[in-house]
Each structure stands twice: as structure tokens, then as C-alpha cells.
Amino acid sequence: MSKIRGMHGLLATSLGVTCAATLTLPLAPPAGAAPEPPAPMAQAATAVAGAARPDTPQDPGAPPRAASVTPDLPGSTQSLPLAPLAHDRALGGAGDQGLPRRDVRHFSLLGVVWTDPDTPLHGRVQVRTRAAGTHTWSGWQDLETHNDDHGADPGTAERTSGHVRAGTAPLWVGDSDGVEVRVHGEDTGRHGRSGATRAARTTPQAPAAALPRGLRLELIDPGAEDARAAHFSAEAAGTRQVRPAALGAEARAASAANADLAPVGALEIPALDRARTRSELLSLRSGQLTAAQKAKPYIGPRPRIVTRRGWGADEKLREKSFVYTAKVKAAFVHHTATGNTYTCSQAPSVIRGIYRYHVRSMGWRDIGYNFLVDKCGTIYEGRAGGVAKPVLGAHTLGFNTNSMGIAVIGTFGSAKPPTAAVTAVARLTAWKLGLYGGNPKGKTYLKSGGGNLYRKGKNVRLNVISGHRDGFATECPGRQLYGKLGTARSSAARLQGR
16 A cells, blocks of 8 residues: 555635535525436446555546455545536536536545645535435535645645645535536636635626646545444443454554553443543653642543544555644534534444545545544544544644644534534543643643644634634634534533533
């Protein structure tokens, strides 16, 4: 397996971008409308599976590559180049690119990427999909074209690797076998930078803008559920594990990073009560604690966490090494903006899809978030390196150092986040911040690595539990979830015994 490429952290300078928002617009009949005839059979889609790279695709008409992933870790990426489209009056203007309606291999998550990570896409990316095994197509959906509020900080090794791509935010569409795409450039002088969020106001007369080079559609199959990754519901308990001998080298290393908390091969890290958590704190970080912290540690009980092994991560996708920051002074809360229609048993699939998109399609070294939380309140390990350690993530451009990123799976601009998810954020931050002496209701200073709110090098005073929008001009984590952060702070502080 070739070394997975580093991450990009495209430095944005404009306001108003969204975290990863997607909107469904009434430009076509919604899902459930009268079925359309099936798409003409397209040539076999390119399969970029296992070791294949999206920047070295096969010809779209060539026979599919055999997947090189192991049978118990299925999943693949189809990478399809976009081509010029005939004039589309619904979008307006010539020079559009896309793909006509076609049959493809099964996929559940998609996004559009392009070659230069420093070139923004000013315009509108729309997709519609066909539910697998049916003739019914969805309505057109907009993909958020500005995903640059995530990524490694400017100047870091991850950002400057030279192998990353720009791309839209990914969209979860469920099991599908047909797709159609159209991309239209728009003059930002009229419609501003955030094309998807302003798309409802676009008119057919909107002046066209040049599109970035190398546009490709990425169709992600996260792989079928299996005994390890399916059904990690909030009610489940106990440490599930597999024989260490069954683990490959990469999977063993990822699991061993949590060896102080659970056996190698464990599918989850069990919850602890308050007394055992405090005892564990003294064991893990005794040398870093002050006398006062040792006498009265403020830390919440360790919550149950599904490991990467538990949600079915293919450890051969990511870079082998782990990268750490010095400490965890703050937590940034995000939403994935991938929609709210998934079931809790599907959450591992959603995570595997995001992981594969971040690494295979965007060229990042691993999934960007340190943790993810589903609507039922289940907490999942994100970027590899150990859940109790200060793993350097790629979640909040400019503020990844000395912080962690928590993504709630779903879209919470207008939808209210489930109480279980907010509670899980509080439980996770009470524990993880407590390991490093953080007060969830307090303030802290972080030095900006550069972004569209704060210049590089500026010391910024932030809430210890902040929303993504506090460090970068973005709508993330959505208005409704952002409004619940006060509740999460109070609950986390209470869990710490403050």
C-alpha cells in the first residue's frame, strides 16, 4: 500500500462558508415522485479500490479492477472524470461539466474533487441518485463546494505534501446504483463565495465562472456491515475483541495505541465509573499533574467508545505513523452535514465512507475528526493514535494544534440535535478535557495557524468547548447544534465534579 497522501488546509479568506452543508432544492421532483425509466447501461465505472489511487484512474470504459482490500474489510471508490455538458437552462450558461444519468456500481456516499487544492470552485455542484434496485431517482441535491474550513493547518507537513486535492463536502445518499451530476460556475461578485448556501437565489442568468481543472466524481462504497461494525447501539456493553493474531500490522498498531485502556483487538473501550476513571488518570498522567490535580482531579467518568476496529476501519488506507500535538486545551464541535436519515446501525458505514473520502479522494492522511458521535449517542474513535492521547487532527483549519475535533453525524442547521448526541458530547469532553486539566465552562488561548477569522500567529481566546464557527467563518456545527453547546459545557463541568 502506498503511503496515503497528506492533508490540505486551504487557507480561506472569505466569510460565510458552511462546514459541509447540503441542500435539497426543488429543481426536480423529490424522491418518491413518479419513477423514471432506468438509465441506459453505462460503461463499467472505474473502480478505485484498495491500493488504487484516485489520481491514477483507469479509463472509464476499461473493465473494473479487482478490489485489493481484504474480504473482511470491503469498500471501494469509483472515480469518474466529469466532461462538458450541453447547455442546461436550469443552471444557465455554457461551460458546465458533469455526467449524464448512468448506471454505476453500488455506492452510498459521494463528492466531487478537483486537482488544485488552492483553487476554489465558485459555483454549484448538483447530484441526483437512484436507489439501488429501483427505477426511482431522487431530486437534485446541492453539494457544499467549500470544504476548506477543514484540513491541516497552513505550513504543516500534512498540508504541504503536494498530493492533496480540493473537493466538496461528502454527501451520504444510501445504497445507490445510478447517478447524474452537473457543475455550473458562477460569478462570485454576484453570488458570493458559498455557492451551495446561496443556490436557492441563483437565477438562470447568473454569469458563469471558470471551473477548476480535473473535476471528478467520487462514489464511495463503504462496504457491507459485518459482525464487528454493525449494531454498536447505545445499549450495548462489554469489551468485544478479536484475537490479536488476526490483526494486520496497521490494525495492530492502531489498536495498540489504546492498549492502556483496552486489550489489543478490542472493538470498544468500555465505560468506567468515576473512581476507576480517577485512578486511571493518575496512572496515565501522573507525571503531568500538579499536586492540586492529584489531590482533587476534575474529570468525568470515561464513556464507552467504539474503536476504529469496532467501526471497521481499513487501516491500510491511512498513513502508518501517528502525529501528536502537545496537549488538549480545547474541543471543537462539528456536524458532518451528511444528513439525518441514517439509522444508528448505519453509523459505522457513514464513518467508513467519510474516512475513505478524506483519505482516498481528498488525499488526507486519515479521517479528519478525532471523534464522531451518532444520533443515538454512541461515541466513535476517529483519527488513529489513541483516544486518550493528544492526536493532531484536521478538523478546524488554523486551530488543530492543542485541540480535538468532535463531529456529530448529521446536519443541524434547522434540525435539532438529539439529546443523546448532546449528552455524548458532554460525557466525552468531561473525560478527555479532564485528562489535560481543562474546565469545560472555561476559556483558553490557542495560537492561530492561519484562517479567515484570525491571522497566523494571533493568540485567540476561545471557549474550552467551542463550535467550529468560533475558529473559522463557517456555518458549522449548524445553528441548532451550536445553540446546544452551552448545555454541553454545563453538563460536562458537572460530570467533572465542578
